Amino acid sequence: MSDFHTLDDGDFAGKRVLLRVDLNVPVKDGKVTDATRIERVVPTIRELSDDGAKVILLAHFDRPKGERNPAMSLKPIAKAVEAELGRKVGFAEDCIGEPAREAVGAMADGDVLLLENTRFHKGEEKNDPDFTRALAENGDVYVNDAFSAAHRAHASTEGLAHLLPAYAGRAMQAELEALEKGLGKPAKPVVAIVGGAKVSTKIDLLTNLTHKVDALVIGGGMANTFLAARGTNVGKSLCEHDLAGTAKQIMIEAAEAGCALILPADAVVAKELKAGAATETVAIDHVPADAMILDAGPKTVKAVNQWIDRAATIVWNGPLGAFEVEPFDRATVEAARDAARRTKEGKLVSVAGGGDTVAALNHAGVAEDFTYVSTAGGAFLEWMEGKALPGVEVLKA
Structure with a gap:
C-alpha cells in the first residue's frame, strides 16, 4: 500500500526495532490455549530477525490498569512465542528503565526479546509523552504489527510513531490491504x-x-x-x-x-x-x-x-x-x-x-x-x- 511505509521501505540490519505485537492471547493454567495472534506476528519477527535486527517486542496483556500485577505478566507468553518462532526469545522484567536497558544492551543482531506488559504503567493508556520517550530510548525504529490495538491511541500503538521512523509490519500490512479491498475501494x-x-x-x-x-x-x-x-x-x-x-x-x-x-x-x-x-x-x-x-x-x-x-x-x-x-x-x-x-x-x-x-x-x-x-x-x-x-x-x- 503506497500510503504506508512497510518493511520493504527500511533497512533494519543492526537496528534496535521496537515491534508492537498483539500477544493478548487466552491463557489457562499458565498455558496459551489459542496461539492465533502469535502465529500472525511470527512472519514479521522472523523477517526482522533474519535481516539482522535486534527485535524488541512490545505488547500488553489483559487489563492491569497501570499496576504491576504478576498474574498479568507476559513472561509465560515468551515461551509460547519461542515455540511458534522456533528460536530463543529473551524476557525483560520491565518495558522501560534499567531492566529493559540492560536486556536490550545485551542483545546481538538477530536476537528477539519480549519486554514486560506495557500496561503495567499508567502512561501506556494515557499515551503519556514521558512514558513514550522512555519506551523510545530502547529503539532506533518502530514497527507496528498490532492492528487489533490500532483503534486505541496508546503510547506503544500511536505515541512511538511520532518519535521514531515508523513502519507497518507484515500482519498490519495484510490487514490494511484486505480492508482496502473490503470497503476502501x-x-x-x-x-x-x-x-x-x-x-x-x-x-x-x-x-x-x-x-x-x-x-x-x-x-x-x-x-x-x-x-x-x-x-x-x-x-x-x-x-x-x-x-x-x-x-x-x-x-x-x-x-x-x-x-x-x-x-x-x-x-x-x-x-x-x-x-x-x-x-x-x-x-x-x-x-x-x-x-x-x-x-x-x-x-x-x-x-x-x-x-x-x-x-x-x-x-x-x-x-x-x-x-x-x-x-x-x-x-x-x-x-x-x-x-x-x-x-x-x-x-x-x-x-x-x-x-x-x-x-x-x-x-x-x-x-x-x-x-x-x-x-x-x-x-x-x-x-x-x-x-x-x-x-x-x-x-x-
Missing part, C-alpha cells in the same frame, strides 16, 4: 452481512454500511429488532423494542441510499435455546407468541446466497443465528460455505472479522477459504463503522 456489487445479538452495539456500523454497500443482510438477534419495528410479531425472541425508532431510521437511510436491506423471510423457532430443543420452521409473520426466533430459515438462506452469488465483495460481521447451539447454526454455516466456495472459485473477495464471526467461520470449517479473516474485534468494527484508527493514521507516509 471494493469491487462492486458489495454485500455486507451483519449479525449478532444487539442493534445497540452496531448502530454506527449499520448506518455507515447503508451508504457503502449495495445490499445489507441483517441476521441474528438484531434482525428481530428490525422486524418488530416493521410491525412483525417476534414472540419471545431477543429484541430491543426501545430501538424501533433507530431501526426505522436505518431502513429509511438504506432506501434513500439505494441499498437493499435483507431481513429474514422465515425463521427456525423453538421455546428454549438448547441443543435438541423441538424446533419448527415458520414464515416470519407466523412466529408463535411463546416461541423465539433462533435462526434464519431456508428461504432466507436461499435469498442470502443469491446475494452472495451476485456479489464481487462481501464483508461479514456476526452470525445469522444462535450458531453455538445446533441446529441453530445452519443458516450461518450454509451462507459461509457459499461465500467460501465463491472465493475459492476466484469470483469473490470475502473479508470477515469480529470474535463471534471468526468462531462461526471456524465452526463452518471455512475460515481458511475466506480472502481475509480479521482477528481484531474492536478495531475491525471501528474500521467498518468508517472511523479513523489512530494507530493506522500515524503510520501514513
Whole structure:
C-alpha cells in the first residue's frame, strides 16, 4: 500500500526495532490455549530477525490498569512465542528503565526479546509523552504489527510513531490491504452481512454500511429488532423494542441510499435455546407468541446466497443465528460455505472479522477459504463503522 511505509521501505540490519505485537492471547493454567495472534506476528519477527535486527517486542496483556500485577505478566507468553518462532526469545522484567536497558544492551543482531506488559504503567493508556520517550530510548525504529490495538491511541500503538521512523509490519500490512479491498475501494456489487445479538452495539456500523454497500443482510438477534419495528410479531425472541425508532431510521437511510436491506423471510423457532430443543420452521409473520426466533430459515438462506452469488465483495460481521447451539447454526454455516466456495472459485473477495464471526467461520470449517479473516474485534468494527484508527493514521507516509 503506497500510503504506508512497510518493511520493504527500511533497512533494519543492526537496528534496535521496537515491534508492537498483539500477544493478548487466552491463557489457562499458565498455558496459551489459542496461539492465533502469535502465529500472525511470527512472519514479521522472523523477517526482522533474519535481516539482522535486534527485535524488541512490545505488547500488553489483559487489563492491569497501570499496576504491576504478576498474574498479568507476559513472561509465560515468551515461551509460547519461542515455540511458534522456533528460536530463543529473551524476557525483560520491565518495558522501560534499567531492566529493559540492560536486556536490550545485551542483545546481538538477530536476537528477539519480549519486554514486560506495557500496561503495567499508567502512561501506556494515557499515551503519556514521558512514558513514550522512555519506551523510545530502547529503539532506533518502530514497527507496528498490532492492528487489533490500532483503534486505541496508546503510547506503544500511536505515541512511538511520532518519535521514531515508523513502519507497518507484515500482519498490519495484510490487514490494511484486505480492508482496502473490503470497503476502501471494493469491487462492486458489495454485500455486507451483519449479525449478532444487539442493534445497540452496531448502530454506527449499520448506518455507515447503508451508504457503502449495495445490499445489507441483517441476521441474528438484531434482525428481530428490525422486524418488530416493521410491525412483525417476534414472540419471545431477543429484541430491543426501545430501538424501533433507530431501526426505522436505518431502513429509511438504506432506501434513500439505494441499498437493499435483507431481513429474514422465515425463521427456525423453538421455546428454549438448547441443543435438541423441538424446533419448527415458520414464515416470519407466523412466529408463535411463546416461541423465539433462533435462526434464519431456508428461504432466507436461499435469498442470502443469491446475494452472495451476485456479489464481487462481501464483508461479514456476526452470525445469522444462535450458531453455538445446533441446529441453530445452519443458516450461518450454509451462507459461509457459499461465500467460501465463491472465493475459492476466484469470483469473490470475502473479508470477515469480529470474535463471534471468526468462531462461526471456524465452526463452518471455512475460515481458511475466506480472502481475509480479521482477528481484531474492536478495531475491525471501528474500521467498518468508517472511523479513523489512530494507530493506522500515524503510520501514513
